[in-house]
Amino acid sequence: MTIVRVLVVDDQAAFLHAMTSVVGETPGFEIVGSASSGEESLALAAGLLPDLVLMDVNLPGIDGLEATRRLLARDSPPVVLLLSTYDEDVGEHLVAESGAAAYLTKSAFGPDRLEAAWSTAVR
Template sequence: MNSLRVLIADDHPVFRSGLRALLGAVPGLTVAGEATTGQEAVDRAAALRPDVVLMDLQMPGISGIEATRRILEHAPDAGVLVVTMYEDDHSVFAAMRAGAKGYVLKDADEEDVLDAIRAVGRGEAIFSPAVARRVLAFFAGHTPEAPARAFPELTAREREILDLIAQGLSNPQITARLFLSPKTVRNHISSIFAKLQVADRSQAIVRAREAGLG
């Protein structure tokens, strides 16, 4: 059987070193490369074409969620396994919406991490027990907070405009879609940026897509 090629995307050198040592000692698994930022993960995945990407969520630059989405846009056959400290509903379901095939916590046993890598490499979906309980609860009807309520500080109109921004629409396109004046759209967007504490449109798009908008 061909060795599974794994890309490690994590900004913590000690954790990367631990994963590299773990994978290097296991037959059938090969470290194809490493990335320390979200954008680097996207670029290295495109260049190296790994079978599995181990993705941290909190990455410098673009988040692990957005990096996952961009990786899978260009390499849909890659399996992204989220390896993170976060097990809250928002993180879990944002990762699933982005296309991650697995989700394990950083405190998982080494064998559990290895099993997850192999499962994702086979195209299976796998979650650590704590995360699996959240997923089961979701499908049982106990849904997490709806994406439209992800930003309670925004008005209904502002959420609508943020959703259109996340879809990639320009200001003139939003103006035409909502039958608003250009000035009104600009004012709404300024208000959105201030409330979300983002500096520009790209940061707003990342926040919106992480919450399931767009």
């Protein structure tokens, strides 16, 4: 079984912990790093080469949308899933603006949603 290497990005410790826990509970996924800002996510992604980045939309400094655009402009970019507390209907706009593979609300994020979003993104 191939393991999906995940970088989690959120500036709020509670959400960072929750997302990390979900990834840890999901078979086939493993955390390779975590970041609390857009700048830190870019630096870590360059060294860790994750398959998947779970990116909070609202971050200090470079926000999640800009960090996503920069990640996707790289050679062999990771899949990026945006997460936020915004309603699902806002997510379509954020995905279109950033180029991310999908948007998930933090309240709905769980192993089943993670697996489904990953499967859809890599088709």
